[in-house]
Amino acid sequence: MSKKSQIDSLHYLQKMGIEILTNTFVVSYDGELLKTNNGKTIKTKTVIWSAGISANTIQGIPKTSVGQGQRLLVDQTNALEYTEAVYVLGDMALMKTPKYPNGHPQLANVAINQAKNLAKNLKRKEQGLELKKYEYTDLGxxxxxxxxxxxxxxxxxxxxxxxxxxxxxxxxxxxxxxxxxxxxxxxxxxxxxxxxxxxxxxxxxxx
Ligand SMILES: Cc1cc2nc3c(=O)[nH]c(=O)nc-3n(C[C@H](O)[C@H](O)[C@H](O)COP(=O)(O)OP(=O)(O)OC[C@H]3O[C@@H](n4cnc5c(N)ncnc54)[C@H](O)[C@@H]3O)c2cc1C
Incomplete structure (x- = not known):
């Protein structure tokens, strides 16, 4: 989201008494002590992990087609790179475009609209027509x-x-x-x- 939204959300959380450590990554936790990449240690018996997920992988996908967070690299028609007739949609798909060089945000809208585009493209393919490239339009x-x-x-x-x-x-x-x-x-x-x-x-x- 925008810088303004990031700062406003941070202030909301801080006002609620939450201490936020930005630019900080967890490197280890042994059940007692949590360590971060900038040398901070936090003594705690409770850690709730909400730092994201990585995608499921399936056998047979070339290693070269796997990108960050195990997402699968696709072109702008959702075709899996280095394969034929395999398509990947939504959260699993890592589609790097000029507008989104790190891939699209993992949102329901992206998944739904990629699916619609692919459905139309599969029909176009059968008819020998050129395939339409997908790009996300952020309405808000x-x-x-x-x-x-x-x-x-x-x-x-x-x-x-x-x-x-x-x-x-x-x-x-x-x-x-x-x-x-x-x-x-x-x-x-x-x-x-x-x-x-x-x-x-x-x-x-x-x-
Ligand atoms: C807590 C939470 C809140 C969210 N809030 C929002 C929100 O407010 N707005 C928004 O736009 N997005 C939100 N999202 C993101 C949104 O849910 C995803 O972007 C969207 O669901 C992606 O759709 P998808 O079809 O790619 O994947 P999914 O909806 O995850 O569907 C994948 C399906 O594949 C199944 N599956 C997995 N592995 C296999 C396998 N090996 N074989 C067969 N099936 C398999 C799974 O069970 C699942 O049903 C939220 C996500 C979470 C977790």
Whole structure:
């Protein structure tokens, strides 16, 4: 997201009492002591890893086709490099384009639109037509940190705070299927906002 959104989110988290270490990588953890690349050590028995995932690999894919984070290198038609008739979409695909030299962001929109483009291209291929190259059009990105704390990057505008949070809530509500679900979730959200008492979102099962 934009620099402004990065800084605003950082401030939101810091205000909530969270200490953020930027440009810091975890290098080891032995169950007691966590060490970072810049020599810092943190004594802790609890570490929650949220630093990302790497893709599943499958046998038979040439090593030369595997890129950063185990993502598979594809051209702009999603064809896997150095193979024939193998296509890779979405999070797994590492498509380096002039606009995105490090690949596209791993977002649902990218996966959906690459799939649409590929479906059309497969038909074009059968008809002997030229294939269309994919490029991601970023219509905006949103992130929420918590109550009244969100950031929104639109192509020309940056928003934050309550207004951004309201947009985030509205769009998520609109993306939920069926009017009944929308209504129930809206009532739940409104109730949680007024009472400041959100229901637990965990399922406890007896063994
Ligand atoms: C917590 C979280 C929050 C997110 N929030 C957002 C958001 O707000 N907005 C947004 O745009 N994106 C969000 N994303 C990212 C978004 O979910 C992904 O970019 C998107 O799902 C990618 O789609 P995909 O089809 O490439 O992969 P996936 O949706 O991961 O689908 C891959 C499928 O392949 C299956 N699979 C894996 N290995 C094999 C195998 N060997 N054989 C057969 N099947 C296999 C998996 O089970 C899975 O069903 C979020 C992701 C996470 C984890």
């Amino acid at each position: 990105t949103m992130a929420t940190v918590g109550r009244n704390k969100s950031v929104v990057d639109l192509p020309t505008v940056h928003l934050k705070g309550f207004f951004a949070w309201a947009i985030w809530m509205f769009l998520h509500l609109m993306l939920i299927l069926s009017v009944k679900n929308k209504l129930i979730i809206f009532i739940n959200w409104a109730w949680a906002y007024i009472t400041k008492n959100s229901a637990l979102r965990i399922i406890i099962k007896e063994h």
